[in-house]
Amino acid sequence: MATCPVCDADVENPDDPVVGELLTCDDCGCELEVLELKPLKLGEAPEAEEDWGE
């Protein structure tokens, strides 16, 4: 079980995780990214930014 870096909730480990895989925290809804595998470490996934063409 990993921990959400935003709200500290338990986040269930995905099957066969890969670095860069995206997960969602059930409690705070934050999109999380698998940063490291052993041990499993999660970080906030970067948010897509709008490009307004400027």
Added chain:
Amino acid sequence: MKVSIAGGSGYAGGDLLRILLFHPEVEIVQVTSERHAGKLVTTVHPNLRKLTKLKFCPASELEPCDVLFTGLPHGHVMGRLAEFEALAPVLIDLSADFRMNNSDDYEKWYGKPHSCPQHLQDFVYGIPELHREQMRGAKRISGAGCNATATILALHPLFSEGLVESTVVEVKAGSSQGGNASSDASHHPERSGAVRSYKPTGHRHLAEIHQELDADIPVHFSATSIEMVRGLLATCHVFLNRQLTDKDMWKLYRKYYGDEPFIRIVKERSGIHRYPEPKLVAGSNYCDIGFELDPHSNRLVVMCAIDNLMKGAAGQAVQAFNIAHGFEETTGLQFPGLHPV
């Protein structure tokens, strides 16, 4: 279980009917209204067409039942308590008559003496999240005020842990809080589009708020009427007495409410519904609570959204009824609000 409703023509009475008609453990026997006696309840609550053939009767025709819900205006039940007690072993009152624990507080906030102060202690205050154990087997339950419910549930974890230096609460309220009797203030050209300071100070629900939070510091409270029919949003500005982090707040609210069937912690980092909104709980018994810490001060903002007629009245009363009788707490209440509305 045979259930009757004394005072079923108001908006809270209508929602009680809407819930109890689908409650698997309940048979609604009688619904009273003096003004509408003899008419089908669907003449007043048209959303219940094809669901019931019940007619309103006068209170004088009430027969004994197992549970009597009372949805009468404030001041009526305390004047007729003996009459109602003779009809049913269990009373659940939605008015403000038995919310206070002592008669001095009642007189201070309601401006007149209580007519049966010896019975104030008989009633359990009706917020299950605070009084669940007292509700089991209870024979007398008092519904909680709607603004008070939202404010108390928002602040309860913080007061329980002694984290509050001071707090100011602003409630934005829908028009159904005013009941179904019309007035100059509710006349459509006056009420529509209003952002009206209704009670900047001195709101009666403060009495319950102080009592239930066991607050030894003042809770400041203002209410504003806005363009909304159902629902309210309580925005609580809490000045903390120590430095806390977002994770601390998550842990705190999860500790108090993580297992609560009707409380949802709503704090999302993206999307358009990041914090509680009354629209999203309209018609349901859910209470959505969210928070945000001001990174530049010790201010925590806690937002709480409920439907004033549901978690703030009829829904919470049925939740309490379920607990009192040993039914699954969510019976008859397991439906979300509508989206979109």
